[in-house]
Amino acid sequence: METVTSRKHPEIQSAAALQKSAELRRETGTFLAEGARLCADAAESGVRIERCFFTAEAEEKYGRYLEPVRKSAKETFFVAPHVAELLSDTRHPQGIFCVCAMPETKRPLADAPQTLVLENVQDPSNVGGVLRTAEALGVADLCFAGACCDPFSPKVVRGSMGAVFRLGMHFFPETAPCAQVLERAGFTLFAAAPAGGEPITGPCFPGKKPAVWIGNEGNGLSEVALALCARRVTIPMLGRAESLNASTAAAIVLWEMVRGEREEKFDG
């Protein structure tokens, strides 16, 4: 196994660039995962691991996590601590990194029983939180419309707790084609609006194949999205209406979307 002591090593340079550039991630179809648990999670989720980098200290401390990663990785590199620093996006790096291939989407979007569409959602903590919650609550397919924060950026990958390795993610650089694809696939399009829509606790989702649209943190959904969604839904609130954070609002929408399935599984 090669030991890398130079920050100028080509594999280090390109892994560090993946950390920073969404464009490079898109072009290469790869991204960087950092941290012992997260890298082990990638391996265990069947993600293709192109390269793995770790320090001697990490090998000693995180051997249990490192094992599945080393087994899966096509190439493995020992790196000096100052080289690991260059790859890290965290304050206390654990010294384990993987270049991962973006997972293949498991099934066509048309086969999903429901989906959440994020349009221009830009805060990485919000996107990471939504992915994590979607996976926990059982919504396995997500759409990204317009200029969303890249879900393969380091902060989202970490915030998602590895959900990016397993969710079906569908990307649409423009809003209108996303809406068209969803409609053709038999979805009913719901715009989540802060006020004025049907209450999401009512009978709006059952019997539908819902695609609920969540808009940008500051500006909400675009005019185009609002025009293309057949229905509008609102989270009815007893308190101060402006006060739900984007990822909390998404969590409540997700929770209500799968209510029928959940009741079937747990109550029936």
Place this chain on the structure above:
Amino acid sequence: METVTSRKHPEIQSAAALQKSAELRRETGTFLAEGARLCADAAESGVRIERCFFTAEAEEKYGRYLEPVRKSAKETFFVAPHVAELLSDTRHPQGIFCVCAMPETKRPLADAPQTLVLENVQDPSNVGGVLRTAEALGVADLCFAGACCDPFSPKVVRGSMGAVFRLGMHFFPETAPCAQVLERAGFTLFAAAPAGGEPITGPCFPGKKPAVWIGNEGNGLSEVALALCARRVTIPMLGRAESLNASTAAAIVLWEMVRGEREEKFDG
């Protein structure tokens, strides 16, 4: 109005200390709020403002927010930018700060129709998020049991979006007395557990006066809390069960707790 140019000015020293010390906040019954919107929110929520500090730049930029604050504040100080920096807990300070009196709890806990109990919840983002969501969804009284993160710490005050100014907050340094007070007040105590409890979507809350306990991020509820709660509830999940973040789990619990009230208001 006095202009303060020295970081050693006694009012600056004591305001800066409030930013850092939970003990000092408890002793004095005051805390520091930072930012134009947040300080305006404090004034408009009827919080007693002891002292207000702002820079010349802030006066120019945030005049509209500053007005209600200056009207409410007992004392007002112009501060130089390097003095404002000492008071700030943020990366891009807006140069407006208030020393606020902790708001009086509006009603006795016994009169609350429901409450959420945070036991040893320590992450300020989680506590801030829970307060914000509780207010939005209409749960107006919260209990803090054991060693929770201080809700008057700068990060929680900001993360709560001002909910700390308006919620009823009840503090219990020990778990057992908190449970006893709640029981005597007629609450049914529910422990939120990651698995094994009644599903919270079932008929567990209606007709009760629920007090739902949420535990520490890593360790869950203490043995004492688990022993004292009459019932145990779980969020039924269709996906990976370990994957809900503490404040998202709390949001779903809060959402289900007020389901009855919400349906009465919006559907009936």
